[in-house]
Amino acid sequence: MQPIFAVIQKEFKQVFRDRSMVAIIFLVPLIQLFLLAYSITVDVRHVKLEIADLDNSHLSRELVQAFSHTKQFDLVGWTRNLNGIEEGFRSWRSQVVLIIPPGFEKNLRRGRLPQIGVAVDGVDGNTAGVALGYAQAILIRFGQRIQTQVFAQKTRSQPHLVEMRERMWYNPELDSKPFMIPGIAVVLLTLLPMMLSSMSLVKEKETGTLEQLLVTPLKKTQLILGKLIPFLLLSFIELSFLLLVAIGSFHIAMNGSYLLLGWLSFVYLFTTLGLGIFISTVTTSQQQAMFMSWFMLVFMILMSGFFIPIENMPLVLQKLTYLDPMRYFMSIVRDIFQKGSGLRFLQRDAIPMAGFGVIILTVSILKFHKRVG
Amino acid sequence: MKAALLRTRAIVRKEFLHILHDPRSLFLVFLMPVVQLIMFGYALNLEIQRVDMAVFDHARSPASREFIQAFSGSRFFHVFEVNRSVRTVEDWFKSRKARVALVIPADFDRQLHRNLRIPIQFLMDASDANAATLIRNYCQQILISYNLSHGAKVLLPFAFRRTVFFNPNFRSSYFFVPGLMAMILIMISTLLTSVAIAREKETGTLEQMLVSPVRSREIILGKVFPYLVLAFLDAAAILAIGLFLFRIPFVGNLLLLTLLSVLYIVLALSLGLLISTVASSQQVAMMIAQIATVLPTIMMAGMIFPIASMPRWLQLITYILPARFYLLIVRGIILKGSTFADLLNPSAVLLGMTIFLLLVSIRKFKTNLEA
Numbered sequence: 053m054q055p056i057f058a059v060i061q062k063e064f065k066q067v068f069r070d071r072s073m074v075a076i077i078f079l080v081p082l083i084q085l086f087l088l089a090y091s092i093t094v095d096v097r098h099v100k101l102e103i104a105d106l107d108n109s110h111l112s113r114e115l116v117q118a119f120s121h122t123k124q125f126d127l128v129g130w131t132r133n134l135n136g137i138e139e140g141f142r143s144w145r146s147q148v149v150l151i152i153p154p155g156f157e158k159n160l161r162r163g164r165l166p167q168i169g170v171a172v173d174g175v176d177g178n179t180a181g182v183a184l185g186y187a188q189a190i191l192i193r194f195g196q197r198i199q200t201q202v203f204a205q206k207t208r209s210q211p212h213l214v215e216m217r218e219r220m221w222y223n224p225e226l227d228s229k230p231f232m233i234p235g236i237a238v239v240l241l242t243l244l245p246m247m248l249s250s251m252s253l254v255k256e257k258e259t260g261t262l263e264q265l266l267v268t269p270l271k272k273t274q275l276i277l278g279k280l281i282p283f284l285l286l287s288f289i290e291l292s293f294l295l296l297v298a299i300g301s302f303h304i305a306m307n308g309s310y311l312l313l314g315w316l317s318f319v320y321l322f323t324t325l326g327l328g329i330f331i332s333t334v335t336t337s338q339q340q341a342m343f344m345s346w347f348m349l350v351f352m353i354l355m356s357g358f359f360i361p362i363e364n365m366p367l368v369l370q371k372l373t374y375l376d377p378m379r380y381f382m383s384i385v386r387d388i389f390q391k392g393s394g395l396r397f398l399q400r401d402a403i404p405m406a407g408f409g410v411i412i413l414t415v416s417i418l419k420f421h422k423r424v425g
Numbered sequence: 426m427k428a429a430l431l432r433t434r435a436i437v438r439k440e441f442l443h444i445l446h447d448p449r450s451l452f453l454v455f456l457m458p459v460v461q462l463i464m465f466g467y468a469l470n471l472e473i474q475r476v477d478m479a480v481f482d483h484a485r486s487p488a489s490r491e492f493i494q495a496f497s498g499s500r501f502f503h504v505f506e507v508n509r510s511v512r513t514v515e516d517w518f519k520s521r522k523a524r525v526a527l528v529i530p531a532d533f534d535r536q537l538h539r540n541l542r543i544p545i546q547f548l549m550d551a552s553d554a555n556a557a558t559l560i561r562n563y564c565q566q567i568l569i570s571y572n573l574s575h576g577a578k579v580l581l582p583f584a585f586r587r588t589v590f591f592n593p594n595f596r597s598s599y600f601f602v603p604g605l606m607a608m609i610l611i612m613i614s615t616l617l618t619s620v621a622i623a624r625e626k627e628t629g630t631l632e633q634m635l636v637s638p639v640r641s642r643e644i645i646l647g648k649v650f651p652y653l654v655l656a657f658l659d660a661a662a663i664l665a666i667g668l669f670l671f672r673i674p675f676v677g678n679l680l681l682l683t684l685l686s687v688l689y690i691v692l693a694l695s696l697g698l699l700i701s702t703v704a705s706s707q708q709v710a711m712m713i714a715q716i717a718t719v720l721p722t723i724m725m726a727g728m729i730f731p732i733a734s735m736p737r738w739l740q741l742i743t744y745i746l747p748a749r750f751y752l753l754i755v756r757g758i759i760l761k762g763s764t765f766a767d768l769l770n771p772s773a774v775l776l777g778m779t780i781f782l783l784l785v786s787i788r789k790f791k792t793n794l795e796a
């Protein structure tokens with residue numbers, strides 16, 4: 053056992069000798085947590101609206117008011133020149149233009165159905181679609197109101213309307229933080245162990261110190277264990293630290309079992325550390341190791357459902373996500389936190405995750421033995 | 426002057442040789458962006474394709490079935506009926522077999538004839554707030570069209586027509602593929618230079634250069650130039666894939682895009698340079714490069730999530746992200762045909778950032794060498 057401790061001690065010293073490494077391990081994740089927790093939102097607000105009021109009547113101004121007094125639209129400008137619409141889009145000045153035709157009020161009072169135009173910059177399809185929906189809703193509301201004002205006598209029967217009563221489970225405020233923050237913790241819990249372990253082994257290869265370690269009476273297994281245990285410990289400290297901050301300062305509710313979370317995190321770390329060793333066996337320099345782990349990370353993060361729901365992807369890619377160990381851990385952590393799910397609901401993810409972990413770690417250690425031996 | 430040029434060229438040559446001697450890295454530098462682009466290009470989609478909806482139909486009447494039909498007929502929803510108590514809904518959510526549950530009351534038909542407003546309960550698994558918001562929007566749209574087709578004649582005294590510019594079918598690849606150019610370029614360029622100098626520091630070869638007659642300005646130029654070429658080739662490959670594989674229309678001026686992309690690449694390379702001067706080792710340099718580029722670009726620069734919807738203080742922070750400005754440029758030129766006059770502001774910001782970073786990093790580099 054003692055040789056392992058020596059390696060562990062050496063490894064810890066190596067990490068903590070470098071101040072910037074300590075900052076990267078503890079401080080940077082914290083900053084990222086804070087920034088990312090707020091940045092991820094598909095809410096569409098403050099859409100830049102330009103208005104072409106070619107009528108300039110009492111009613112057209114009322115319609116303009118109906119648009120400018122909303123949270124969804126920010127009135128950024130006026131135009132009288134319809135050719136300028138496209139130019140406004142090209143320079144990112146506006147996203148939506150509302151066009152009220154000349155003679156709007158007059159034609160409306162005569163019942164001639166004047167045509168209102170809504171032009172939208174479709175480049176950001178999601179925003180454009182939602183903004184059009186907002187515009188439509190405002191127009192319908194406005195239309196219904198003036199309908200009863202202007203043509204009060206003509207409307208007879210009131211329509212029956214089916215209305216939505218919604219109840220949002222687990223997250224009544226529709227706050228994205230309880231979903232994103234555990235997700236960020238998962239990403240960070242993958243990133244660090246993988247990079248640290250891959251680079252630490254490659255570094256010894258690059259500088260030739262690995263050979264030195266091998267001529268010591270240390271067994272290869274002891275060497276690997278001694279290398280992995282510090283990263284395992286660091287990752288655990290990191291995780292607890294992040295969760296503490298998440299719960300303490302973001303007031304994220306933890307509805308599930310800490311013990312279960314701890315166990316499954318431990319299992320997940322087999323995968324990330326295993327991948328780290330694997331990368332170190334197929335690369336020869338730190339730069340390559342970095343590229344490789346980076347490459348894998350981007351793939352893993354993308355396919356994990358972290359910020360793009362898996363259901364949105366084409367079927368082929370959805371199938372591909374089953375190869376991503378992070379996918380399972382992502383669901384597990386989020387479900388434990390938000391839904392308080394027990395193992396009964398989690399085994400669907402936990403079993404493949406454990407399988408991956410054991411396979412990846414075993415294969416990598418074997419490969420490492422062969423490479424080194 | 427001529428001597429300076431020669432010395433710079435020597436460094437360029439050395440750096441090129443260094444790159445070519447490591448084909449594995451080179452391979453990764455080209456393979457990575459291409460694979461990432463293809464994967465991201467297909468995977469990035471904010472529109473939900475299929476939402477599992479559990480229906481608890483307590484009315485079981487033709488009217489309720491017709492109402493359900495409004496949802497099952499939509500391509501967004503995969504509707505299945507559950508003949509159990511609504512209380513089981515939590516199990517459906519926990520096992521992720523349903524994202525939303527529609528509960529139709531037993532007296533639906535009666536209400537439909539008597540009441541002006543018929544409340545219908547939608548229970549949603551809102552653990553993913555973004556998805557829940559989208560699902561709610563879809564449900565509302567379907568309700569509107571159901572109401573319209575069921576006697577609720579919302580008579581409007583006017584008509585309205587929508588015109589969609591540049592991307593009439595709202596294809597998300599139009600939005601995301603140019604966005605990926607911004608991410609991949611800054612990631613690759615920053616990483617490459619940050620490592621190139623940190624490596625010399627780590628192996629001690631930087632000192633050797635110091636005793637040679639080469640000036641620090643020349644070292645930097647000579648080191649950066651090969652990576653500029655590399656990143657530029659990457660950009661060209663990404664653009665080609667975007668145009669031919671994802672069929673993005675290119676309506677703007679290629680020369681303008683090239684010039685501004687070179688500016689952006691130089692900016693990213695200078696950022697890498699600065700990182701390498703402050704980093705103590707390759708490992709630290711690469712970590713910082715990654716932290717500074719990947720996640721902020723994806724999450725905060727407007728590549729995926731609209732900046733206007735972020736909290737105000739965060740919006741202010743986004744102004745330091747180069748990608749925020751390059752995104753306007755690359756999307757503007759490719760998709761909208763924006764001219765230089767249209768893009769004056771973001772271009773000026775990029776130029777300012779580049780000059781600032783270059784000056785700071787050359788200065789830091791000098792003090793580094795002298796120390």
